[in-house]
Amino acid sequence: MNTEPNPPEKISRSSLLRNWTSLLGLIIVLASLFSFFLLFLLDSLAHFANPYVGVLTYLVAPAFLGVGLALFILGVLLRRWKIARSVGVAPALQIDLSRPRDRRILGVFLGVAVLFLLFTAMGSYHTYHFTESVEFCGQACHTVMQPELVTYRHSPHARVSCTECHIGPGATWYVRSKLSGTYQVYATVRDKFPRPIPTPIKNLRPAQETCEQCHWPKKFVGNLDRTYAYFLSDETNTLHEIRLLLKVGGGDPTHGPEGGIHWHMNVRNKVEYFAIDAGRQQIPWVRLTDHQGVVTEFRSPGFTNKVDKSDIRVMDCMDCHNRPAHMFEPPNSAVDLAMKLDQIDPALPFIKTNAVFTLTQCYTNETEARQRIATHLANAYTDTPRLRKTIQTVQQIYRDNFFPEMKANWRVYPDNIGHKDWPGCFRCHDGKHTSADGKNMIKANDCNACHLILAQGNGAQIEKLNPAGLKFEHPGEDYDKEFLCNDCHTGGP
Ligand code: HEC
Ligand code: HEC
Ligand code: HEC
Ligand code: HEC
Ligand code: HEC
Ligand code: HEC
Structure with missing residues (x-):
């Protein structure tokens, strides 16, 4: 008589699947596959551009699929282990292709596997694109x-x-x-x-591999002609314009004379610097390696420390163009522009001062800001369609540039391209950096080094161009030349 109650080859393989864990796994797999296809269909047919549909389709559904599969396999393994313990022998898992049933199972398995791989490939491709999307x-x-x-x-x-x-x-x-x-x-x-998100971003990919993919650094830009319009804070909001010829130039002598502002692009010369603060706004040490390999170090007066190699940064596009995509307009410039475009009525007395004032109050959220801006301006002037347009414009400036929930506005995100409201170029060209042998860098008060003032003033004055460059006439009163522009100008009131 056979004493063995259950010969191992008689334990059917399908009995391995009969356990709660695997069943749960299977249900999750089926449910997530179903939702994936449904969401995928919705996403591709309807073009929502809704990020949450994307998150669900390409991140959440596949995650559940993975969990389901893992549970399924875990259930099978557990079951096998249990049987092995109670019977002493684990059920065989070999496949015998001579049996028609095994052939059928294998066929179905391969079919499902191919389909699954196909969908996974498609899914990963879409997941990749989705996680790269705006x-x-x-x-x-x-x-x-x-x-x-x-x-x-x-x-x-x-x-x-x-x-x-x-x-x-x-x-x-x-x-x-x-x-x-x-x-x-x-x-x-x-x-x-953190609120606000700190800037600059540590370990941002070097500009050579991002910006320079689209902006060919060898391009010779030459001079750019720009007109800046300002409205003073007096009763009549006096207009004052400045027309500058910016000497952008280029950094590669094969495409134009090397020189001007783009000379720093490290095509032939290399500029490195050390900043004391995390925001890279205070730069006491600059090192220049010119195209002949001559090295010159410039230091701020009183800065004698040795600079650690790991703290040195090679200057690139983003040290000047740090806000190519995220410009938090200072209220002063945003209001100037809107007044120039007549969206804020320049005929309203003191509107420049009032608009900048309301923008720079402390608000907890956008709704509060919108209401208080409206009340403040409505109380100051008589109601006309022009005033309503003005109020709307000021509210829009707030919406586009102030984000109280994230504490984000122009104050915490300096723009390094100029030198009026932030130190910018004058972080290095403040006129105080000198080399050991007494050489100076281009100085802040050498106004014609980086641009020429072609015309300045109001009305007819701005029509008269002087190609040799004018001496700067400061709007408002004259000031002590010991100060840098951003000692007084902050972009705010
Ligand atoms: C033209 C290039 C460019 C594009 C496009 C761009 N950024 Fe930036 N971004 C920058 C640069 C440059 C900085 C500042 C880096 C620095 O100073 O280190 C920055 C900074 C940031 C910061 C840090 C906070 C700050 O303002 O300095 C965040 C967050 C950010 N970007 C998110 C985004 C998001 C989200 C998008 C798409 C909606 C985007 N960026 C598109 C270039 C870009
Ligand atoms: C995918 C391509 C692409 C990348 C990457 C890119 N830009 Fe641009 N950039 C453009 C386009 C397109 C324009 C607008 C059209 C033009 O000026 O030709 C532009 C315009 C500019 C301008 C002129 C802006 C103005 O006010 O007219 C500057 C400055 C600039 N980019 C700097 C940068 C910097 C710095 C980076 C790297 C952080 C960068 N770009 C990355 C495509 C790109
Ligand atoms: C020393 C600072 C500085 C550096 C470094 C610098 N730029 Fe500029 N760039 C400027 C200034 C200033 C302008 C004038 C226009 C402006 O103010 O936006 C300008 C203008 C531009 C323009 C607009 C040109 C046009 O025809 O309108 C582009 C594009 C540009 N830069 C790309 C770059 C790229 C790419 C790099 C890095 C390889 C770079 N810049 C490095 C300061 C700099
Ligand atoms: C990190 C320091 C640094 C910053 C920031 C910087 N520069 Fe320079 N710049 C230098 C050094 C170093 C030189 C070479 C010494 C010199 O001629 O002053 C130089 C030279 C120049 C030159 C003369 C180029 C030539 O033809 O020889 C111009 C013009 C110039 N800078 C303009 C600017 C402008 C505009 C900005 C701001 C957008 C700026 N720089 C920001 C370091 C800097
Ligand atoms: C190191 C180069 C450099 C020097 C020196 C320099 N500037 Fe500038 N300045 C710039 C650049 C670059 C811009 C352009 C900023 C931008 O893209 O809007 C600028 C912009 C300006 C503007 C328009 C500012 C704005 O943002 O509204 C005025 C006004 C101006 N400069 C006046 C002067 C005067 C006055 C002096 C001399 C005391 C001077 N600059 C010296 C580089 C320089
Ligand atoms: C000692 C303080 C002080 C310094 C330094 C200073 N300014 Fe001004 N600036 C003023 C005052 C005050 C006004 C008048 C503001 C008004 O009426 O709106 C003014 C007005 C202006 C305006 C027109 C209105 C506006 O708000 O933009 C411009 C442009 C300007 N200054 C540029 C400069 C430049 C460029 C420099 C550096 C070369 C500079 N200022 C340095 C105090 C200063």
């Missing part, structure tokens, strides 16, 4: 990225996707950014992110 970067974490998204939409780069500047081409930076991104998602969910 919707994902800008909208999925709504409050956090709101300031950068709004300012980006008003920038000259509104059609360049976030990732082209922040990640760039290639797999390494993609993986790096996804790794740090995972922490960022966690920080967002746990509400642990």
